Amino acid sequence: MQANIKRLAEHIGSLGGVIRPHVKTHKSVEIAREMKAAGHTKGITVSTLQEAEYFFAAGFNDILYAVGIAPNKLSHVRDLIERGCDLSIVLDNLDMARVVTDFANAENVRLKVLIEIDTDNHRAGVKPDSDQLIAIGQCLHEASNIILQGVMTHAGESYSCFTHESQLAMARQERDLSVLAATRLREAGFPSPVVSVGSTPTAFAIDDLSGITEVRAGVYVFFDLVMAGLGVCDVEEIAAAVMTSVIGYQRDKNWVITDAGWMAMSRDRGTADQPIDQGYGLVTDLAGRPLNDFIVADANQEHGIVSPRDNSTTINYDDFPMGSLLRVLPNHACSTAAQYTDYIIVDGEAIIDRWHSTIGW
Amino acid sequence: MQANIKRLAEHIGSLGGVIRPHVKTHKSVEIAREMKAAGHTKGITVSTLQEAEYFFAAGFNDILYAVGIAPNKLSHVRDLIERGCDLSIVLDNLDMARVVTDFANAENVRLKVLIEIDTDNHRAGVKPDSDQLIAIGQCLHEASNIILQGVMTHAGESYSCFTHESQLAMARQERDLSVLAATRLREAGFPSPVVSVGSTPTAFAIDDLSGITEVRAGVYVFFDLVMAGLGVCDVEEIAAAVMTSVIGYQRDKNWVITDAGWMAMSRDRGTADQPIDQGYGLVTDLAGRPLNDFIVADANQEHGIVSPRDNSTTINYDDFPMGSLLRVLPNHACSTAAQYTDYIIVDGEAIIDRWHSTIGW
Numbered sequence: 001m002q003a004n005i006k007r008l009a010e011h012i013g014s015l016g017g018v019i020r021p022h023v024k025t026h027k028s029v030e031i032a033r034e035m036k037a038a039g040h041t042k043g044i045t046v047s048t049l050q051e052a053e054y055f056f057a058a059g060f061n062d063i064l065y066a067v068g069i070a071p072n073k074l075s076h077v078r079d080l081i082e083r084g085c086d087l088s089i090v091l092d093n094l095d096m097a098r099v100v101t102d103f104a105n106a107e108n109v110r111l112k113v114l115i116e117i118d119t120d121n122h123r124a125g126v127k128p129d130s131d132q133l134i135a136i137g138q139c140l141h142e143a144s145n146i147i148l149q150g151v152m153t154h155a156g157e158s159y160s161c162f163t164h165e166s167q168l169a170m171a172r173q174e175r176d177l178s179v180l181a182a183t184r185l186r187e188a189g190f191p192s193p194v195v196s197v198g199s200t201p202t203a204f205a206i207d208d209l210s211g212i213t214e215v216r217a218g219v220y221v222f223f224d225l226v227m228a229g230l231g232v233c234d235v236e237e238i239a240a241a242v243m244t245s246v247i248g249y250q251r252d253k254n255w256v257i258t259d260a261g262w263m264a265m266s267r268d269r270g271t272a273d274q275p276i277d278q279g280y281g282l283v284t285d286l287a288g289r290p291l292n293d294f295i296v297a298d299a300n301q302e303h304g305i306v307s308p309r310d311n312s313t314t315i316n317y318d319d320f321p322m323g324s325l326l327r328v329l330p331n332h333a334c335s336t337a338a339q340y341t342d343y344i345i346v347d348g349e350a351i352i353d354r355w356h357s358t359i360g361w
Numbered sequence: 362m363q364a365n366i367k368r369l370a371e372h373i374g375s376l377g378g379v380i381r382p383h384v385k386t387h388k389s390v391e392i393a394r395e396m397k398a399a400g401h402t403k404g405i406t407v408s409t410l411q412e413a414e415y416f417f418a419a420g421f422n423d424i425l426y427a428v429g430i431a432p433n434k435l436s437h438v439r440d441l442i443e444r445g446c447d448l449s450i451v452l453d454n455l456d457m458a459r460v461v462t463d464f465a466n467a468e469n470v471r472l473k474v475l476i477e478i479d480t481d482n483h484r485a486g487v488k489p490d491s492d493q494l495i496a497i498g499q500c501l502h503e504a505s506n507i508i509l510q511g512v513m514t515h516a517g518e519s520y521s522c523f524t525h526e527s528q529l530a531m532a533r534q535e536r537d538l539s540v541l542a543a544t545r546l547r548e549a550g551f552p553s554p555v556v557s558v559g560s561t562p563t564a565f566a567i568d569d570l571s572g573i574t575e576v577r578a579g580v581y582v583f584f585d586l587v588m589a590g591l592g593v594c595d596v597e598e599i600a601a602a603v604m605t606s607v608i609g610y611q612r613d614k615n616w617v618i619t620d621a622g623w624m625a626m627s628r629d630r631g632t633a634d635q636p637i638d639q640g641y642g643l644v645t646d647l648a649g650r651p652l653n654d655f656i657v658a659d660a661n662q663e664h665g666i667v668s669p670r671d672n673s674t675t676i677n678y679d680d681f682p683m684g685s686l687l688r689v690l691p692n693h694a695c696s697t698a699a700q701y702t703d704y705i706i707v708d709g710e711a712i713i714d715r716w717h718s719t720i721g722w
Contacts, residue, residue, distance in 0.1 A: 068620070069608065070608050070620050070684060071606065072686075096608065248452075249454065250485070263408075269630070301695055334662055335662075338700075359720070
């Protein structure tokens with residue numbers, strides 16, 4: 001984990017940029033502190049107001065809540081701000097801009113707002129070349145209790161980019177279109193001091209951050225099988241795993257049964273659409289060495305079914321003694337980590353600490 | 362929810378049987394009490410020792426931990442028993458039977474054990490007609506600190522039975538093969554006072570419980586889209602939903618963006634293999650009336666993408682005002698409910714209570 005954190009810090013640092021780490025992946029104060037200690041960071045990004053509360057209570061003050069705001073969360077936002085949290089919120093349409101400006105006026109609270117830009121046709125956000133962008137900017141800029149911070153985007157489409165070249169192209173597109181949006185806002189007379197981009201694949205791929213003020217990324221702290229499938233990391237760099245026990249065999253089906261099912265791994269099957277389908281996770285030994293091609297091929301709520309990928313070999317059951325422990329690398333670290341409220345921290349095979357994490361909304 | 366609980370209680374009661382409700386679906390003490398209050402129940406079933414702790418602390422004493430035991434959980438089991446919990450454990454192989462009998466002797470603790478039977482070729486369990494079954498029975502029966510309770514099975518393959526006839530056939534198979542296993546144990550001179558079966562589809566389908574001492578089922582308390590897809594319930598009977606806000610539109614893609622992504626719904630795509638794929642969930646209005654064919658077609662961690670199934674109609678955005686609330690029915694109630702530690706209890710649209718639930722291991 002520390003090597004992964006260092007790798008991105010050094011890359012973004014070498015480009016003269018800063019990272020606003022997305023803590024949604026780990027939801028752990030201790031890990032956020034590790035990210036901060038590696039340098040080249042500014043504040044944090046969160047995906048829920050529960051995360052904002054949790055990290056604010058631990059001393060993290062500069063927080064971007066990077067999911068489009070909903071009206072029924074504004075009271076919570078105001079409460080956090082009034083307690084001293086330097087919280088920014090996000091929206092991508094004029095209707096919500098009006099809801100937010102009305103709230104700020106009615107409640108007499110100053111809200112920092114970023115406009116979400118759609119740079120990859122993937123999810124949320126206003127198009128950078130649209131009239132709607134300028135209309136939102138004007139609405140926010142003219143409201144006396146709104147501080148228009150600028151623009152943010154997330155090129156989630158980078159999860160479909162399987163080569164460095166395509167990841168670099170997506171990173172440049174993410175950068176160029178968010179800079180375009182900020183430039184258009186400025187030319188219309190509105191401020192855009194912040195131009196915030198990011199996803200783990202584009203953060204590692206980008207080679208020039210001109211015009212970008214911060215890079216958001218989260219999953220790089222652990223990496224996972226989806227990132228390995230994209231070539232963003234090696235399987236050996238994956239820093240989070242689920243520990244499980246062998247509890248049974250079904251020899252006629254070439255299965256080992258474990259006590260880590262989909263509740264333990266999450267239901268995330270993110271590698272199902274990749275060239276190498278890792279099932280519910282890739283099995284390693286206790287030291288983290290991958291057992292070549294043993295995956296959690298299927299899962300029930302609390303049962304995992306370990307078998308060779310494509311059932312290509314016959315299991316030597318002596319390799320999986322009853323009751324023995326295995327590690328399973330996750331498809332998607334964000335979804336697997338969110339099934340837990342504690343991390344067992346290891347250095348090699350030695351347990352050195354236990355760190356808490358938060359969950360929920 | 363109360364109607365669902367009543368429906369199974371009346372059915373099993375009419376057959377002269379009792380339910381050992383599986384609380385893994387809801388993990389809530391209050392809901393377990395509702396199940397108990399409906400009658401025709403005996404004890405509870407849990408899927409983790411964390412659940413055993415949680416329900417034992419709330420006064421539930423008779424608990425079956427229905428996942429094959431692992432050696433590193435035996436100390437916890439002993440601890441629960443020594444504090445007065447009437448806990449039974451499960452195993453399906455001779456190696457684990459020896460581990461458990463050695464532990465019981467070494468620690469001088471009396472352990473109640475059930476043998477898991479494979480009645481549907483689906484997951485764990487020893488075959489009912491195998492020599493291994495008798496060998497396990499002998500190992501457990503001869504151990505002085507083991508109370509051999511009998512047999513248990515779970516016909517999870519019933520989730521692939523799409524007609525009442527096939528569900529009934531699977532229920533009879535589950536019953537007959539578990540009775541066969543118990544009979545073989547008894548004929549070999551070993552006791553089998555308990556013959557425990559169950560899954561929600563087979564529990565509703567079964568028409569004769571001769572030889573069966575208890576029926577385990579869990580998801581019936583809420584039902585879900587997978588159960589509706591099997592014809593076990595109607596969509597209107599689904600009693601758990603996720604509340605979400607409309608936070609954006611992507612009109613060019615015919616999308617409504619909400620703040621309930623896969624973290625809120627879980628990653629469970631259980632209907633993907635059914636005739637009607639419900640995406641990440643079926644959208645209803647605030648009163649729970651399904652909006653015909655609007656599903657969460659895709660999801661990010663905290664974003665849901667609502668669109669018409671197969672994009673067959675053009676969204677009238679006036680039906681989805683910005684900031685308005687929707688409910689989403691889950692594919693799989695067990696996985697969705699486990700993303701939360703609280704339930705908002707409603708009667709129609711009125712909020713009448715808030716109940717806590719547990720998570721983790």
